[in-house]
Structure formats: C-alpha cells, structure tokens
Amino acid sequence: MTDFLDKPAAIRPGEELDLGKLEAFLRSHFPGEAENFGVMQFPSGHSNLTYSVTLGNQQMVLRRPPFGSKVKSAHDMGREFHVLSKLHRAYPPAPETLLYCDDPSILGAPFYLMAPIGGIILRRDPPPGLLFTPGTARELSESFVDNLARLHSIDYTGIGLAELGKPEGYLERQVRGWIERYHGSKTHDLPEVEQISSWMQQNLPRSNYATLIHNDYKFDNVILDPDDIARIMGVLDWEMCTLGEPLSDLGTALAYWVEADDSDDLQELRWGPTSYPGSMTRNELVARYAQASGRDVSNMVFYVVFARFKVAVIAQQIYYRYHVGLTKDARFAVMPEGVRTLTRHALQSAQSGKL
Numbered sequence: 001m002t003d004f005l006d007k008p009a010a011i012r013p014g015e016e017l018d019l020g021k022l023e024a025f026l027r028s029h030f031p032g033e034a035e036n037f038g039v040m041q042f043p044s045g046h047s048n049l050t051y052s053v054t055l056g057n058q059q060m061v062l063r064r065p066p067f068g069s070k071v072k073s074a075h076d077m078g079r080e081f082h083v084l085s086k087l088h089r090a091y092p093p094a095p096e097t098l099l100y101c102d103d104p105s106i107l108g109a110p111f112y113l114m115a116p117i118g119g120i121i122l123r124r125d126p127p128p129g130l131l132f133t134p135g136t137a138r139e140l141s142e143s144f145v146d147n148l149a150r151l152h153s154i155d156y157t158g159i160g161l162a163e164l165g166k167p168e169g170y171l172e173r174q175v176r177g178w179i180e181r182y183h184g185s186k187t188h189d190l191p192e193v194e195q196i197s198s199w200m201q202q203n204l205p206r207s208n209y210a211t212l213i214h215n216d217y218k219f220d221n222v223i224l225d226p227d228d229i230a231r232i233m234g235v236l237d238w239e240m241c242t243l244g245e246p247l248s249d250l251g252t253a254l255a256y257w258v259e260a261d262d263s264d265d266l267q268e269l270r271w272g273p274t275s276y277p278g279s280m281t282r283n284e285l286v287a288r289y290a291q292a293s294g295r296d297v298s299n300m301v302f303y304v305v306f307a308r309f310k311v312a313v314i315a316q317q318i319y320y321r322y323h324v325g326l327t328k329d330a331r332f333a334v335m336p337e338g339v340r341t342l343t344r345h346a347l348q349s350a351q352s353g354k355l
Contacts, residue, residue: 004130005226006121008040008052014328015041015049015067021106022062026055029099033058044123044220047318048080048239053113060098064111067327076239077110078102083161083241084114087212090159091151093223093235117234119223122272130229134278139230141280142288144222147232148253149292152211152246165243167210174248175200175306182313185320188336192343196309199350205299213249215240218256219272250289251303254282254355255311255342265341282355305350312342 011017023037033056042050042061051062065077078100087094096115104110126132156162166173179197214221216237223234258270259281273279280288282304290297315335322332349355 004120004127005118006042006044006223009043011039011041011051012043012329017051017062017064017107022053023055025101025103025106026053030055030058032056044121047314048077048237052116059116060113061095061116062111062113064107065109066321067108077112080239080241081112083164083238086160087154087238087241090154093147093232094238095234095236117223117236118226119233120226120229121220121223122229123220124270124272126273126276132229132273132276134276136230137273137276137278138280140224141274141278141285143230143232144219145250145253145280145285145288146292147222147235148214148217148250149289151214151235152249152293154212156212156243161212161243164212164241165210167207167243167245169207170210170244171204171207171248171306174244174310175204178306178310178313182309182316185313185317187316187320187323188339190340190343192347193309196305196343196346196350199347200302200306200309203302203350205302207245209246210243211246211249213242213244213246214238215242215244215249215252217249217253219274245303246293246295247297247300247303248306250286250297251300251307252310254285254300254304255307257282257285266345269338269341286355300355301349301353304355305346308342308346308349312339312346315339315342 017039019039022039027033036054036056038054039062040052042052047066049064049066053060053062063077063080081097081100084094085097088096095117098113098115100110100112102110120130156164182193214235217235221235221237222232223236225231225233256271257274258266260275262275267275286297286300289295316339319332319335319339321327322329322335
C-alpha cells in the first residue's frame with residue numbers, strides 16, 4: 001500500500017521558498033537536528049500551499065498562503081494554527097501542530113508547521129492497482145459522512161474554540177458574503193448568478209443551532225488508512241473552519257459529490273470516486289447524516305444550492321489570481337467552465353427542489 005501514499009514533488013515555478021531563511025529559522029527552534037534539510041511541495045490543492053520539509057530526522061508539513069492572493073481573510077495562518085492546536089486532542093483526524101511563525105521576513109507571509117499524516121488521499125479516481133470494490137466504496141461513503149457528523153458533535157466551548165465565529169446570523173452573513181466575493185473577483189458575465197443570489201436571499205432557512213464546521217469537506221481533504229481505506233485517519237485544510245450551521249457543511253460535501261447518473265458536465269467536476277459502484281447517492285448521504293446526528297434535514301436543497309454557489313465562487317477567486325497574472329499555475333486556466341457548470345446546477349436544484 002505504500003505505493004499509493006500521497007507524496008510530494010518538485011516545487012512549482014513561482015511558489016519557491018527562501019530555503020536559507022527557512023532553514024535558519026527551523027534550526028533555531030529544532031537545534032538538535034542533523035544537517036539534512038530539504039523542501040518539496042505537495043502538488044495538489046488549489047488554495048493554501050503545502051510543502052514537505054525534512055530537517056535532520058524530522059519530517060514536517062509547512063502551510064503558507066498562496067502567492068498573490070486577493071482574499072487575505074481566507075488565508076489566516078494564525079487562525080488555522082489556533083484551530084488545530086485546540087482541535088487535535090478532541091478530534092485526532094485534525095493534524096497535530098508543531099510551530100507557528102508570524103514574521104513575514106522569513107517566507108514573505110505567516111506560516112505554520114504540523115506533523116505529517118501518512119496515508120492515502122483519493123482524488124478523482126483511485127490510483128491504478130488500488131482495489132476499490134463496491135463494498136469498499138459503500139463503507140467509505142458511510143465513514144465519510146459519519147466522520148462529518150462526529151466533527152459536528154464536538155463541544156467547541158469545552159475545547160476552547162467558542163470565540164472562533166459568530167453563530168447568530170451565520171447563514172445570512174455567508175450568503176451575502178459569498179455574493180460579494182463573486183462580484184469582487186468577477187471576470188465573466190453569468191446570468192445564473194443574479195437568479196441564484198435572489199433565490200438564496202428569499203429562501204434563507206432559520207438557523208437554530210451551530211457546531212464546529214470544516215467548510216471544505218471532500219475526499220481530497222481526507223487521509224485514509226493504507227491498511228483499510230474505509231477508515232479516515234486525517235482531515236486536512238482547515239482554513240475555512242468556523243462555528244456555523246452544520247447542514248451547510250454537509251451541503252458543501254454534497255456539492256462535491258457527483259453521482260453515476262449525473263450529467264456529463266458535472267462528471268467533469270468529480271472530486272473523488274463518488275460515482276463508483278457501491279458509492280452512496282447524495283440522498284443516501286443525507287439520510288445517513290440525519291440518522292447519525294438526529295438533525296432535521298428537510299431543507300437540504302437550500303444548503304446544496306448555497307454550497308454549489310460557494311464552490312463556484314472559490315473557483316472564481318482562484319481563477320482571478322491566474323487571470324490577472326498573480327499565479328502561473330496552468331491548472332487554473334480551465335476554471336471558468338467549472339464556475340459555469342456549478343452555477344448552472346445550483347440554479348437547477350433551486351428550481352427543481354432536488355439535490
């Protein structure tokens with residue numbers, strides 16, 4: 001199974017770190033380590049940048065904001081470090097933090113280091129040679145949604161994260177904020193945006209409770225046990241974690257979950273092996289979550305509409321950085337088509353009342 005572990009690669013052009021300054025900084029905090037020092041980059045991910053750091057016998061993972069980001073609040077390293085430092089003990093899949101640096105003279109931006117979690121990350125398709133049976137797909141679907149319900153059950157006050165967000169008025173602020181973010185990074189005219197914006201504001205549910213939410217829960221943010229890929233060992237990318245409506249978190253997971261019967265344009269956006277035989281449907285995921293959490297899920301269509309719009313805006317923000325020349329990552333060039341697909345299907349769900 002070691003052949004399927006997530007591995008770093010060469011650093012992408014334009015995303016290099018000042019290795020001299022970084023090594024000096026690390027050695028001041030880990031003085032006993034041997035001379036061996038090296039940095040590579042994990043090639044996936046579209047937002048905060050993630051690097052593998054070797055210092056002597058110690059392996060670490062470094063997280064820093066993307067170069068040229070326009071949305072500073074979405075890349076608050078200090079906040080992310082604070083969340084993980086509190087969360088890890090109560091929720092072991094959250095990575096263990098090691099060190100935080102708020103001195104921009106080292107790498108040009110704040111960054112932090114955490115302990116690595118060795119495991120398998122499933123992206124669009126399982127890697128060649130990895131056995132992925134219908135039974136495995138079913139067990140992983142169950143584990144995936146049960147793990148989200150587990151996160152939502154954590155006593156966030158008890159672990160010291162009560163100040164993380166403002167639950168009151170959460171949905172209203174989120175809808176308004178993501179509409180504003182879209183217009184702040186707009187590059188194309190999409191007629192669906194105004195229709196979705198109006199529908200969300202008119203159909204805003206009343207929020208009665210709040211939990212700790214991840215806000216970007218999907219397969220490529222989940223690390224699986226190499227000996228049992230239906231078991232979740234780690235959950236990554238906590239940059240958008242906050243206190244808010246748990247059904248919005250489930251909605252985000254559903255926005256990324258493409259079924260076998262979905263249209264070809266949605267299939268192009270599949271983020272994991274969610275359409276493989278044995279995988280749950282979105283409706284089955286919702287039913288499983290309701291059973292695990294005891295929550296009323298009768299208004300899930302709203303949360304899926306909002307989540308698809310939110311994911312579209314995230315893609316639009318990433319594309320904006322590419323469009324204005326702040327990043328040269330060629331993966332971002334095709335994102336406008338994904339934005340169109342997500343907004344189109346968000347509107348279709350709003351009009352049909354189906355997930």
